[in-house]
Amino acid sequence: MPEYKDLKPLAPWREIKASRDDWAALEPELGTTMLTQMHLIRAFEEKVLELAAQGLVHGPAHSAIGQEGGAVGSAIAMRPGDQVNGSHRAHHQFLAKALCFVERDGIDYQEPFSGEVRHLAKRTLAEILGLAQGFCKGRGGSMHLRWPESGNLGTNAIVGGGVPIAAGAAWVHRHFNTGNVVYTFFGDGAVNIGSVLETMNIAAAWKLPICFFIENNGYAVSTTVAESTAETRLSSRGLAFGISSFKVDGMDPLAVYLASEEANAHMRTGHGPTIIEADVYRFFHQNGALPGSAFGYRTKQEEAQWRARDPLIQAAQHLLERQILGEGAIARLRDQALEMMNAIASELIETSEGKRRIVPSLWPDESFRDFGVRGNLEEFDHVRFEEEETFGGQLKPGVKFVDTIADVMDRRMATDPRIVVMGEDIHRLKGGTNGATRGLARKYPDRCLGTPICENAFTGLAGGMAADGRVRPVIEFMYPDFVWVAADQVFNQIGKARHMFGGGNAMPLVLRTKVAMGTGYGSQHSMDPAGIFATAPGWRIVAPSTPFDYVGLMNSALLCNDPVLVLEHVDLYSSTGSTPTEDLDFYIPLGKAKIVRTGSRMTILTYLSMVRTTVQLADEHGIDAEIIDLRSLDRASVDWQTIEASVRKTNNLLIVEQGAAGTSYGGWLADEAQRRLFDWLDQPIQRVHGADASPSISKVLEAAACARPGDITTALQEMLVAQGLRAVA
Amino acid sequence: MNIILPSLSAGMESGVIARWLKSVGDQVELGEPIAEVETDKTVVELTAEVSGRLKEILVEPGNSADVHQTIAVLHLQEAHAATNVSSVVPVAFAPPSIAKPSCAQSSRIMASPLARRIALENGIDLFGLTGSGPRGRIVKVDVQAASAALGSTSGGTAAEPISNRTANHAAILSAEPARSRGAAEPQFHYETEIEIDALLSLLDEINATRPKNRQISFSDLFVRASAVVMRLSGASLTNDIGVLDRTTDGFRRIIVANAADKTVGALSSEIHHLREHVDAAPARADDQVDVFTVYVSDIAGVSLTIFGADRAVTLSVGGRKRCPVVRGGNLVPASVVKCDLSVDHTTRRSIPRSLRWN
Known part of the structure; x- marks a missing residue:
């Protein structure tokens, strides 16, 4: 018979309850502030549901009525520098954190609510209604509430999507030893999604001061926790990662407060993350003003039992018992909160021809639609731009491309302490x-982070770091195809953050990745991601084809206040070129293409490794082609001035890229080009790209799947023939 | 395969085979000149569009052939042609050469956007051009060749943008100011009536071969005639012809540049395009140039004389009617129009002799 030895989890897992003694010891001001906050939030949410029922809230209104205890109990334990984010159901958390910010010394329930409280409620309601005066100028609505000054990092409509971002903010706190912590609130439904579990792992590994606050309300829409997972005590997740975890009754704000105090002490002293699982109950359905029982997934009896444990009633009961306030005061508090919300709503809603409607002048102007999709590049106002041909300094020939990458990164990390590199x-x-x-980890050990294999989490982490503004993360995807693994963070979060939250918040992040077609890595490692990133308007894309351009474009990517994809190619790594011997501090504008070969019979647009190949073939066959290295590939940065001038001269346009047809880049470019240049074209815009399928591992099949020199040569000849000219040898 | 006589210039209907550069039995390589063809404008080399051996010559030197008529027969040598072409281009990408569809045979003219634009700017009628591009698409080189044949452009480059050429389109708000000025200042004024039955027959004949949306108008014939006469007479400082249109606001003049270089078809297209696309700017001082201007009223029976608008020679045609005319001592019915020619006193040249019809 084998011997058994019980193994103990690394970190503790405990349930915390508030005893009657704890309630007896609660400072009166803290107790009344908790109660007041909960009443304000309750009245606010009831108003939202009322307006939603009247059809005045465009989109879902996910109420947290019944769940106020968790939000208020934790927020009230935070200090102003602490931060939070949440999910689609986050009005209560947003308001609790914001109330703690505007009323740092607590709220006196006997006084009328302050102008700040009223203003907060009005701006929040306006945002939920999609109005210009909202926190995100109406862009975000109910599910994207952001007020960074108050510590609200921005709530999120992707389940679990905000969790890695919160960890990024926590990383910054740890990096600067601020002692501040970040709470990321999410529901039981999010516990089983990868973003959350990946982030728990990396946060524990890196000892980040983040609290994973699980609001376990029992239902992911209508699916029960027991249906979703075998271990229904969701704080158990911490055991797997070595995270100190607490389970608490979320209907008891004091219990949550006590748990948060313990968690905060743990996190502020550098012991890493915590989990608080608060059992709560939403009195209504997923969204709207009907109870869950109306949809048949739970019973009225169950709802009645939970309603009897309403956190507002429980807190009031304790305060009554201690004679801190009386029933009349509680009733007045309730009335005052309702009155404030009625007054606020009447400033945003009017009655016109017998119908309630938003006061028309409060909507955002339609011209605001695309404002702030990306920044205005004002950060480039006074920088020095250089081109290799006109560079005044000393150039050193024969430098390997890949060495230049390490050199310029080293130079920037030496001059800019904000830069942090991350990747596998x-x-x-x-x-x-x-x-x-090369060499970065040794010189900058605290800014060169080898990550676990979790593209989604570390990308989101970088997004949170970038949004904070105090650091500029540079992340590396070992292969571009991993963008699909991290797609939520890359596209839904980082790519949309600036626009979604109102257009004013920067997202200075650089993503490096190398196109690896030709290395035999097969279907899942051989993508050129330019076409995919070009679909996301928040991203900028640069594709340097020479070491010199790499220096200038990487410097620009690092300076830019928008997320920038810096594309590399394995074929270029071993290529050589000239780089400055000393000066690695110049820039190349985002949005400036480069004519690398002049000609008159056709214009060829290409980028990355195809630049060199195409130039060589045109030379070899003596084809009078003008070749443009696009360098900047995103829609905002394509250099139409250069392209249009060239096509007006040559009247023929060919787009050359290497990758598979499906994810290819040139399609949108051809579309835009024909719109701009139709009357100047002597034949349809032609394209060279790879095959339908992703390249296979077999060397022969891989070569056939990518655009080859022969494909380019054929296209060059076709371009001539279609002009009524003779093909050349 | 048959070698057909292509349309080598706009409006070309036939050509004279000046000489054959190859004899029957000779090997002909792709792109090699095989004959010289004389058009009414110039002599053009005809090049082989495919390699082969010249089998038969059907039109002897000095004889005329119609456009699209077979003038010789080429014996294709497939193997030779294939090796010849595929050494540089896969066969599938070889220039379209066999039985190149002529635009004249289809109502839809296949031309690249660029070719269309250059044609418009240079007054080239795409109708009748043979395309060198895929599926017979007319491309830049075809229009440039046609343009060179017409001698309307120099160096084969695209003409200057249309906006520059039409900068002096002028809005003439009303005929009245011109009339009052004409009354106060000396003007020469000629008036006659002409028979137009033959002209109308010619118009019907031309339009019978043209697509419905590309019909030549009665007015176009007068523009073309005026342009040719002005060119021959050397009377005008420019080769431009003004066309006066009556609009709701009065009169508007558009200018057709180098009108004498253009076929009636090209003129018609250009006038049509200008009417659609050019907003006439108010008249400026530099509009005061000698431009022979034509105004054709399409209202039957009503004629209008335009007096010396813009200090130019103005031909007003109108008052079209059926009436008896004396012919050989007999009265016969005929269609006539009234023509008024008014000449401003500041016109820098005398009225050309050829414009005097009495």
């Missing part, structure tokens, strides 16, 4: 799998 294995193997981060 980038701190080992002499600078990652290709040597692009």
Whole structure:
């Protein structure tokens, strides 16, 4: 018979309850502030539901009525520098944190609510209604509430999507030893999604001061916790990652407060993350003003039992028992909160021809639609731009492309302490799998972070770091296809954050990745991601084809206040070019293409490794082609001035890229080009790209799947023939 | 395959085979000149569009052939042609050469956007051009060749933008100010009536071969005639012809540049395009140039004389009617129009002799 030994989890897992003694010891001001906050939030949410029932809230209104105890109990334990984010159901958390910010010394329930409280409620309601005076100028609505000054990082409509971002903010606190913590609130439904579990792991590994606050309300819409997972005590998740975890009755704000105090003490002293699981109950359905029982997934009896444990009633009961306030005061508090919300609503809603409607002048102007999709590049106002041909300094020929990557990164990290590089294995193997981060880990150990294999979490983490503004993360995807693994963070979060939250918040993040077609890595490692990133308007894309351009474009990417994809290619890594011997501090404008070969019979647009290939083929066959290295690929940065001038001269346009047809880049470019240049074209815009399928591992099949020199040569000849000219040898 | 006589210039209907550069039995390579063809404007080399051996010559030197008529027969040598072409281009990408569809045979003219624009700017009628592009698409080189044949552009480059050429389109708000000025200042004024039955027959004949949306108008014929006469007479400082249109606001003049270089079809297209696309700017001082201007009223029976608008020679045609005319001592019915020619005193040249019809 084998011997058994019970293994103990690394971190403790405990349930916390508030005893009658704890309630007896509660400071009166803290107790009344809790009660007042909960009443304000309750009245606010009831008003939202009322307006939703009248059809005045466009989109869902996810109420947290019944769940106020968790939000208020934790927020009231925070200090002003602490931060929170939440999910689609977050009005209560947003308001609790914001109330703690505007009324730091507590709220006197006997006084009328302050102008700040009223203003907060009005701006929040306006945002939920989609109005210009809202926190995100009406862009975010109910599910994207952001007020950074108050510590509200922005709530999120993707389940679990905000969790890695909160960890990024926590990383910044740890990096600067502020002692501040971040609470990321999410529901029981989010516990089983990868973003959350990946983030728990990385946060524990890196000892980040983040509290994973699970509001366990029992239902993911209508699916029960027991249906979703075997271990229904969701705080158990911490055991797997070595995270100190607490389970608490979320209907008791004091219990939550006590749990938060313990968690905060743990996190502020550098012991890493915590989990608080608060059992709560939403009195209504997922959204709207009907109870869940109306939809048949739970019973009226169950709802009645939970309603009897209403956190507002429980808190009031304790305060009554201690004779801190009387029933009349509680009734007045309730009335005052309702009155305030009625008054606020009447300023936003009017009656016209017998119908309630939003006061028309309060809507955002339609011209605001695309404002702030990306920044205005004002950060480039006074920088020095250089081009290789006109560079005044000393150039050193024969420099390997991949060495330039490490050199410019080293230079920037030396001059800019905000830069942090992250990725898989980038701190080992002499600078990652290709040597692009050579030497950085040794020189900047606290800013060169080898991550676990979790693209979604570490990308989101970087997004949170970038949104904070105090650091500028540079993340590396070992292969571009991993963007699909991190797609939520790349596209839904980082790519949309600026626009979604109102257009004013920067997202200075750089994503490096290398196109690896030709290395035999097969279907899942051989994408050119330019076409995919070009669909996301918040992202900028640069594709340097020479070491010199890499220096200038990487510097620009690092300076830019928007997320920038810096594309590399394995074929270029071993190529050589000239780089400055000393000066690695110049920029190349985002949005400036480069004519690398002049000609008159056709214009060829290409980028990355295809630039060199296309130039060589045109030379070899003596084809009178003008070749433009696009360099900047995103829609906002394509250099139409250069392209249009060239096509007006040559009257023929060919777009050359290497990758598969489906994810290819040139389609949108051809579409836009024909719109701009139709009357100047002597034949349809032609394209060279790879095959339908992703490249296979077999060397022969891989070569056939990518655009090859022969494909380009054929296209060059076709371009001539279609002009009525003779093909050349 | 048959070698057909292509349309080598706009409006070309036939050509004379000046000489054959190859004899029967000779090997002909793709792109090699095989004959010289004389058009009414110039002599053009005809090049082989495919390699082969010249089998038969059907039109002897000095004889005329119609456009699209077979003038010779080429014996294709497939193997030779294939190796010849595929060494540089896969066969599938070889220039379209066999039985190139002529635009004249289809109502839809296949031309690249660029070719269309250059044609418009240079007054080239795409109708009748043979395309060198895929599926017979007319491309830049075809229009440039046609343009060179017409001698309307120099160096084969695209003409200057249309906006520059039409900068002096002028809005003439009313005929009345011109009339009052004409009354106060000396003007020469000629008036006659002309028979137009033959002209109308010609118009019907031309339009019978043209697509419905590209019909030549009665007015177009007068523009073309005026342009040719002005060119021949050397009377005008420019080769431009003004066309006066009556609009709701009065009269508007558009200018057709180098009108004498253009076929009636090209003129018609251009006038049509200008009417659609050019907003006449108010008249400026530099509009005061000698431009022979034509005004054709399409209202039957009503004529209008335009007096010396813009200090130019103005031909007003109108009052179209059926009436008896004396012919050989007999009265016969005929269609006539009234023509008024008014000449401003500041016109810098005398009225050309050829414009005097009495």
